[in-house]
Amino acid sequence: MRKVIGVFVLFVSLMIISGCGTTDKNSTTTNIDDSKWKDVEESGKLVVGTSGTLYPASYYPEGSDRITGYNVEVIREVAKRLGLESKFEIMSFDSKMAALQSGRVDVVMAGPRDESKEKFNFSEPFKYSYSTMIVRSEDHSGIESLEDLKGKVAGGAATTVYSDIARKYGAEVKTYGNATNDVYLRDVANGRTDVIINDYYLQSLALKAFPELDIELHPDLKFHPQTVSVVTPKEDQILADKIDETVKEMKNDGTLTKLSGEFFGGQDVSQEIKDDIKEIEGIE
Known part of the structure; x- marks a missing residue:
């Protein structure tokens, strides 16, 4: 029997909006290997x-x-x-x-x-979503802007856009395997890391699963639509x-x-987000 804590691993790959061309799903396409x-x-x-x-x-x-x-x-x-x-x-x-x-x-x-x-x-x-940060509640882990990531330690996977963002602003990335979210969250709470950059919807749900931890979504930073x-x-x-x-x-x-x-607790993630989300130059 598989037993997995009902929380998420924070290394989702979510980047810029893109779509494919379409055909009728019952039609055939010429000159394409089917x-x-x-x-x-x-x-x-x-x-x-x-x-x-x-x-x-x-x-x-x-x-x-x-x-x-x-x-x-x-x-x-x-x-x-x-x-x-x-x-x-x-x-x-x-x-x-x-x-x-x-x-x-x-x-x-x-x-x-x-x-x-x-x-x-x-x-x-x-x-559709965007990126946010999980930080310590008492001082936002010393982060009030993306530039404040310099010198911080961010929890993440090696090849995600979230780790790219952390590195772009000078953070060290502590990488994890296929771990559940409690590992990531507890490391921020106890100071082993300072921040987790990831998807807004997933992070907001993860925090609800661990109300005892002194961490929160950063109240002011919304960036990188994906x-x-x-x-x-x-x-x-x-x-x-x-x-x-x-x-x-x-x-x-x-x-x-x-x-x-x-x-997602009644939220519709299938619709494009209308909020003003900061684009990050050089990050796809």
């Missing part, structure tokens, strides 16, 4: 790379062996509408793109960067087109809004 789609269709399964410890995006509820979460239920519904079962492979963020490129999995869920857009297709985003999409290898264009069209259908018929409400 072998991947044929293989997936023949197998009847869509293999998905996901963390399994990322509450509320991808996690095992306490006492359950069935993976769930917003990302998981989105891709589960996509697969269902394409006539497929979904099979989930558990892996850390830092290994997801390599697993996708090697063919170990058919899709992952992440946000685009310029270099990744050259190798992968990104569907219509199914989640999205999450379904990702496929560049050469798998027919599979990508079918997924993209299905995600759009789910957005239009209200399915994404319904799923978001279930996992």
Whole structure:
């Protein structure tokens, strides 16, 4: 039985908004290798790379062996509408793109960067968000601006945009494996690290799970708007087109809004954010 604390691992890859072109999901595309789609269709399964410890995006509820979460239920519904079962492979963020490129999995869920857009297709985003910081409540860990990150220690994974932001402003990044969020949060609270930069929605939910810790979301800093999409290898264009069209259908018929409400306390993460969010030059 899998037993995972209902909290999230803070190394989600969420970057700038990007979408793919679409075709009718029942149509064929000329001059494109459709072998991947044929293989997936023949197998009847869509293999998905996901963390399994990322509450509320991808996690095992306490006492359950069935993976769930917003990302998981989105891709589960996509697969269902394409006539497929979904099979989930558990892996850390830092290994997801390599697993996708090697063919170990058919899709992952992440946000685009310029270099990744050259190798992968990104569907219509199914989640919009921005970055915030978790800091100590008593003094905001000495951080009142992004520039104050200089000399601080930030908890994160090696290859996320959040770690890129921390390094850009002079912070040292303390890296973790596929750890649950309590490890990250307790390190900030006890002073082993100073800050966690990550997704607003995920961090706000994580804090609710640990009210005893003297930490909080920074009240003044909102930056780096970002999205999450379904990702496929560049050469798998027919599979990508079918997924993209299905995600759009789910957005239009209200399915994404319904799923978001279930996992994000009634908030709709499937809609673009209208707040004034600071862009960071040089960070994708």
